[in-house]
Amino acid sequence: MKKSQLNSSVFFFVLILSFSVSWAALSSILDVTPGPEDFLSCIRSYSNNLTSISEHIFTSGNASFLPTWQVHVQNTKFLKPSTPKPSVIVTPVDETLVQTSLHCAKKHGYELRMRSGGHDYEGLSYTADVPFVMLDFTKMRSIDVDVANSTAWVQAGAALGAVYYAISQKTDTLYFPAGVCPTVGVGGYMGGGGYGNLLRKYGSAADNVIDVRFMDVNGNILNRKTMGEDFFWAIRGGGVSSFGIVLAWKLRLVPVPEKVTVFILNKTLEQGATELFYKYQTVIPAIDRNLHMRTQVFGEYIGNTTKKTVRIMFEGIYQGTINTLLPLLNKKFPELGVTREICEEVRSIQSTLVFWGLPSSAPIEILLNRSAIAKLNDKTKSDYVRTPIPINGLRKIWRKLMENDESGQLMINPFGGRMADFSETEIPYPHRAGVLLQILKTVNFQDQTSDTTPTSLKRIAWLQSLDELMTPYVSKNPREAYVNYNDLDLGVGNANYKEASVWGERYWKRDNFKKLIRIKAKVDPLNFFRRPQSVPVFSTPLSDI
Numbered sequence: 049m050k051k052s053q054l055n056s057s058v059f060f061f062v063l064i065l066s067f068s069v070s071w072a073a074l075s076s077i078l079d080v081t082p083g084p085e086d087f088l089s090c091i092r093s094y095s096n097n098l099t100s101i102s103e104h105i106f107t108s109g110n111a112s113f114l115p116t117w118q119v120h121v122q123n124t125k126f127l128k129p130s131t132p133k134p135s136v137i138v139t140p141v142d143e144t145l146v147q148t149s150l151h152c153a154k155k156h157g158y159e160l161r162m163r164s165g166g167h168d169y170e171g172l173s174y175t176a177d178v179p180f181v182m183l184d185f186t187k188m189r190s191i192d193v194d195v196a197n198s199t200a201w202v203q204a205g206a207a208l209g210a211v212y213y214a215i216s217q218k219t220d221t222l223y224f225p226a227g228v229c230p231t232v233g234v235g236g237y238m239g240g241g242g243y244g245n246l247l248r249k250y251g252s253a254a255d256n257v258i259d260v261r262f263m264d265v266n267g268n269i270l271n272r273k274t275m276g277e278d279f280f281w282a283i284r285g286g287g288v289s290s291f292g293i294v295l296a297w298k299l300r301l302v303p304v305p306e307k308v309t310v311f312i313l314n315k316t317l318e319q320g321a322t323e324l325f326y327k328y329q330t331v332i333p334a335i336d337r338n339l340h341m342r343t344q345v346f347g348e349y350i351g352n353t354t355k356k357t358v359r360i361m362f363e364g365i366y367q368g369t370i371n372t373l374l375p376l377l378n379k380k381f382p383e384l385g386v387t388r389e390i391c392e393e394v395r396s397i398q399s400t401l402v403f404w405g406l407p408s409s410a411p412i413e414i415l416l417n418r419s420a421i422a423k424l425n426d427k428t429k430s431d432y433v434r435t436p437i438p439i440n441g442l443r444k445i446w447r448k449l450m451e452n453d454e455s456g457q458l459m460i461n462p463f464g465g466r467m468a469d470f471s472e473t474e475i476p477y478p479h480r481a482g483v484l485l486q487i488l489k490t491v492n493f494q495d496q497t498s499d500t501t502p503t504s505l506k507r508i509a510w511l512q513s514l515d516e517l518m519t520p521y522v523s524k525n526p527r528e529a530y531v532n533y534n535d536l537d538l539g540v541g542n543a544n545y546k547e548a549s550v551w552g553e554r555y556w557k558r559d560n561f562k563k564l565i566r567i568k569a570k571v572d573p574l575n576f577f578r579r580p581q582s583v584p585v586f587s588t589p590l591s592d593i
């Protein structure tokens with residue numbers, strides 16, 4: 049196995065070399081950029097329908113190449129000329145073209161990147177510094193909701209907003225426990241875990257995946273039964289793109305009441321935000337599973353003054369009525385001051401709008417309209433909190449936020465409830481019992497021309513210093529991180545277990561990471577599905593380490 053790996057990497061290197069030489073030579077003579085003819089003629093040899101090829105395959109010479117690439121670059125910091133683009137974009141409409149693309153990419157030494165929604169924080173689903181073919185699943189996004197069985201089959205390119213919309217067209221008493229960003233594509237999302245407003249009642253999205261249509265490295269289409277439980281375990285939280293290509297997931301839909309209650313309120317430091325947050329971090333992770341309460345923390349100026357404060361926005365969603373929510377909060381968290389006036393009973397589909405920052409009266413069709421949903425332009429890091437942050441720690445964090453130029457914020461989700469019912473090894477996603485909070489720390493570059501302006505660089509440095517400042521207050525050994533908020537700063541080394549554990553154990557913890565490595569060695573021994581921070585293949589079997 050070692051020998052063939054070596055051979056294939058030498059072969060690959062030679063291919064890149066000859067490819068780039070001929071590319072450079074040709075384009076300087078002809079002043080054109082030739083398409084990757086090797087890949088295209090391979091595809092043509094499998095299809096005699098040239099119309100179909102020209103509709104679904106794009107190279108840099110095609111007018112629609114760039115727009116097709118750009119449309120789902122969800123983090124706009126990657127929208128710049130210097131970002132490496134694919135050699136070929138394939139937008140398959142059926143599984144046959146996925147299979148042919150896999151075969152031709154392997155044959156001609158391209159890496160393959162799969163993009164379902166394009167939310168991958170490091171852009172790894174649509175950029176690479178090696179020649180690669182990008183499979184964009186936008187055209188494979190059917191959603192088939194089976195109300196009687198409480199299940200849905202969703203193709204990889206479907207976005208979460210469309211899944212919720214499709215469910216809501218059939219019933220208001222089922223939903224799916226996933227995130228609130230409507231444009232996130234389900235293909236990659238479920239493969240990394242996935243959390244949302246129903247996590248305290250029903251667990252992560254991956255906990256509610258019950259079957260799959262999946263293409264392995266040999267082009268075989270597998271399901272849960274034919275792939276086996278270990279393989280099926282790996283792709284629900286282990287970072288699915290390390291293992292193959294998701295075509296569709298089968299989801300278990302969960303019961304929800306016809307109306308849920310939502311509320312939002314702000315508290316500043318002057319209004320006791322610190323003490324409220326101190327209490328929040330122990331009360332909410334232990335409260336009734338029907339209640340979820342996200343917080344967002346901002347450092348900002350007070351009105352028109354030059355004095356800063358911290359504002360915490362508490363956003364609640366309760367699987368029940370106002371009449372049952374109020375007594376619960378009065379008993380457990382009266383200081384928060386939630387009143388009937390700020391509560392609203394809405395359909396679950398409307399609660400998704402509210403948590404996306406829209407009024408509950410916004411048309412739900414907006415969840416289907418990808419161009420109506422703002423893109424991100426930011427850098428993000430994640431943390432998990434397992435012991436309550438003391439008041440003086442909170443004050444330090446707030447001071448840090450106030451140093452920032454209002455480009456930074458925290459987004460915090462309390463855990464507990466159902467999340468703690470699963471063992472850390474149930475699926476690869478390990479952030480379970482004992483986690484009080486998941487914290488996302490972010491800076492945005494919305495007002496900057498790029499993420500490399502002096503101001504942007506200052507913001508990134510600020511984010512790093514916030515990360516350092518929080519070290520004493522967050523999980524340790526490992527300091528846990530969320531793989532769906534992938535962060536290459538954590539490291540990319542993968543020559544051996546020791547190197548890879550630096551980032552791998554943060555995403556999955558040791559037992560799960562080792563199991564993922566063993567499964568990877570079986571199902572993709574030549575490491576075709578690779579990219580920075582993919583589950584590695586070592587030349588020495590893990591048991592020898």
Ligand SMILES: *[C@@H]1O[C@H](CO)[C@@H](O)[C@H](O)[C@H]1NC(C)=O
Nearest residue numbers: 096097098099100101103141
């Ligand atoms: C070829 O593909 C096009 C576009 O996908 C389709 O409309 C047409 O029916 C196909 N032709 C044949 C002969 O299959």
Ligand SMILES: *[C@@H]1O[C@H](CO)[C@@H](O)[C@H](O)[C@H]1NC(C)=O
Nearest residue numbers: 083102103106107109110111
């Ligand atoms: C795109 O370019 C390829 C060659 O790279 C060509 O065969 C194909 O017809 C073009 N398609 C369109 C839609 O322009």
Ligand SMILES: *[C@@H]1O[C@H](CO)[C@@H](O)[C@H](O)[C@H]1NC(C)=O
Nearest residue numbers: 193194195196197198199201
């Ligand atoms: C549930 O799914 C099975 C298999 O897809 C199907 O045969 C059956 O009709 C469904 N049950 C109901 C009540 O719709």
Ligand SMILES: *[C@@H]1O[C@H](CO)[C@@H](O)[C@H](O)[C@H]1NC(C)=O
Nearest residue numbers: 311312313314315359361390
């Ligand atoms: C919270 O504060 C922000 C910023 O001042 C404001 O836009 C928002 O409307 C406030 N929300 C509520 C419910 O008061």
Ligand SMILES: *[C@@H]1O[C@H](CO)[C@@H](O)[C@H](O)[C@H]1NC(C)=O
Nearest residue numbers: 348349350351352353354355
């Ligand atoms: C804040 O400042 C702006 C511009 O200087 C002014 O138009 C506005 O009236 C001020 N608002 C308040 C509440 O003082």
Ligand SMILES: *[C@@H]1O[C@H](CO)[C@@H](O)[C@H](O)[C@H]1NC(C)=O
Nearest residue numbers: 413414416417418419420421
């Ligand atoms: C989608 O949103 C965009 C931007 O807000 C808008 O221009 C467009 O009309 C919307 N499309 C539909 C079908 O609603």
